[in-house]
């Protein structure tokens with residue numbers, strides 16, 4: 633059987649060496665005689681694993697000491713609510729920049745929890761001639777006392793990425809679910825970063841939160857304990873039973889990433905992968921990108937077939953060639969190839985070869 637390459641946007645493929653390692657220790661982890669799934673999260677060995685995972689993440693992202701790292705439940709969407717709950721007590725207000733589907737849903741959730749009068753929404757994507765282009769606003773010109781500004785640097789559904797860091801007078805809260813550790817960032821420019829695990833970290837159910845200690849002094853809404861960042865900090869992310877297996881796999885992914893040379897090295901490969909694929913799209917009239925060159929995502933490459941009638945056939949033949957999950961999100965249609973850290977360069981090369989052959993045959 634020829635190789636399978638899985639381009640699913642999430643849950644996404646995991647690095648093969650990680651999966652093989654997990655398989656080999658599935659029934660007996662760390663000489664415990666039981667699976668890591670069957671072990672108490674209070675067990676010394678598990679605590680050591682959790683602490684090492686945090687340290688590896690701190691190393692990989694160069695997270696300064698005045699930030700807490702949390703391993704939370706509930707994926708990205710839980711943080712849509714948690715951010716509001718934790719920081720918008722006492723009639724606090726926040727600004728939500730909307731650059732695509734996820735940031736829009738995050739703003740909806742915030743409005744639901746505190747009402748429209750407390751949330752300002754600013755659309756930062758222009759669509760000229762069907763091409764999406766981000767225009768970052770001059771935030772310092774906005775004379776408002778926001779607790780934070782929220783945005784999504786990589787819009788997974790739309791394939792839009794913002795590479796520039798925001799210049800903001802308020803703490804920046806960033807949903808990095810689909811871009812975390814794909815390229816180097818300066819963590820000190822953010823108030824809070826969160827990322828659902830199932831794109832670039834591990835399996836679903838887990839969400840990494842990196843939060844500056846000062847944000848935790850903001851007034852919170854009355855809220856459920858399980859969403860409370862302060863409680864999570866106090867209990868080392870073990871206020872209740874954490875998703876232990878997801879955390880374990882995330883720890884393995886961090887180790888793997890370190891072995892690859894860290895974020896800087898993987899970013900160079902990610903750049904190469906994205907360039908290869910966008911070049912294929914741009915060099916034929918058969919395929920089309922609807923995102924301005926400066927904002928094209930390195931992680932989620934969205935594209936369309938000029939003749940949309942051929943989409944089904946494209947997906948069918950791609951699948952036969954071992955290229956899975958290329959269908960675009962139902963909200964936007966078209967195609968999407970998610971090429972997170974775990975996708976090797978060969979996978980993208982095989983996809984490009986397939987796309988060129990398909991275009992020659994049907995163009």
Ligand SMILES: *Cc1c(COP(=O)(O)O)cnc(C)c1O
Nearest residue numbers: 707708709710734788809810828
């Ligand atoms: C996948 C994704 C989410 C949602 O994550 P869940 O774990 O399903 O809640 C939120 N934001 C972004 C940018 C995503 O890619």
